[in-house]
Amino acid sequence: MRLVTYASERGPRAGVQTDQGVIDAWDLVDGEGASLRELIASGRLDEVRTALDGGGGEPVMLSPGGILAPVPDPDKIICVGLNYRSHAEETGMELPKAPTIFGKYRNALVPDGAKVTLPAASSKCDYEAEVAFVIGRRAREVSVEDALDHIAGYTLLNDLSARDLQGLTMQWMAGKVFDGSAPCGPALVTPDEAGPHDGIGIRMLVNGEERQSSNTSDLIFSVPQLVSTLSSWMTLEPGDIVATGTPSGVGLAMDPRTWLEDGDELVVSSPQLGELHTTIAR
Numbered sequence: 001m002r003l004v005t006y007a008s009e010r011g012p013r014a015g016v017q018t019d020q021g022v023i024d025a026w027d028l029v030d031g032e033g034a035s036l037r038e039l040i041a042s043g044r045l046d047e048v049r050t051a052l053d054g055g056g057g058e059p060v061m062l063s064p065g066g067i068l069a070p071v072p073d074p075d076k077i078i079c080v081g082l083n084y085r086s087h088a089e090e091t092g093m094e095l096p097k098a099p100t101i102f103g104k105y106r107n108a109l110v111p112d113g114a115k116v117t118l119p120a121a122s123s124k125c126d127y128e129a130e131v132a133f134v135i136g137r138r139a140r141e142v143s144v145e146d147a148l149d150h151i152a153g154y155t156l157l158n159d160l161s162a163r164d165l166q167g168l169t170m171q172w173m174a175g176k177v178f179d180g181s182a183p184c185g186p187a188l189v190t191p192d193e194a195g196p197h198d199g200i201g202i203r204m205l206v207n208g209e210e211r212q213s214s215n216t217s218d219l220i221f222s223v224p225q226l227v228s229t230l231s232s233w234m235t236l237e238p239g240d241i242v243a244t245g246t247p248s249g250v251g252l253a254m255d256p257r258t259w260l261e262d263g264d265e266l267v268v269s270s271p272q273l274g275e276l277h278t279t280i281a282r
Helices: 036-042 045-053 085-091 223-233
Strands: 002-006 013-018 021-024 077-081 100-104 114-117 129-135 151-158 182-189 201-206 209-215 241-243 265-270 274-281
Touching: 002 036, 013 036, 013 045, 036 045, 129 201, 129 265, 151 241, 151 265, 151 274, 182 274, 223 241
Parallel strands: 077 241, 114 274
Antiparallel strands: 002 013, 002 182, 013 021, 077 100, 129 151, 129 241, 151 182, 201 209, 201 265, 265 274
């Protein structure tokens, strides 16, 4: 299934993207919830799939821009830095012994098709195409072998980064948390449709030019390893977003270095997960 959050008169609602349009997920199961995070936490995704397969539900009327980020209200947004071998090589850094993590906040999340205004304090903003996964069940000290049972699905995320702010301190977060710095979408694709966790493609186009192209098989720390390690450091809750890192090809590593400019069109894409479009503004 391809799960979305859409704007409605009832507020943000969980939906399922189908060939006929978006069908309200909670209405399919006669539930009283609203958000996709609530639906994931309820453990009723299989009921939604069964109802959908049985022909239930009618497409809702969507207003322009009615699709929001898949999970717009996560408890946590955890990003993993330096997690592709190719990216470590292009930056000249040693492979990490443990995942390097930092956080983003809800203000960073914007949906597919958003226009993001870069911070005036930065003149060196960059893109990072990433595959992200969303936690489906509470995870605390989960083994690698059981980790995939705790994943609700996968989506795309663009970790927009203000490199000059990122380098101001020993922590990266100053350059990672500006408004709109985490375009995410277009949908949350359940594991049965996304396929193997180590076979998800990821690509970045800037104004139609390919800058990044890789696959999650190049991850230093795999999806199961990330779930296991992160859940040993903190409790992961349903709806939490984990961005798995970016491959080689970022503007920081180009010669000469290349930064985002007003009007740039960014497309993060994946054969399994779709396309995430963002327009840059100054």
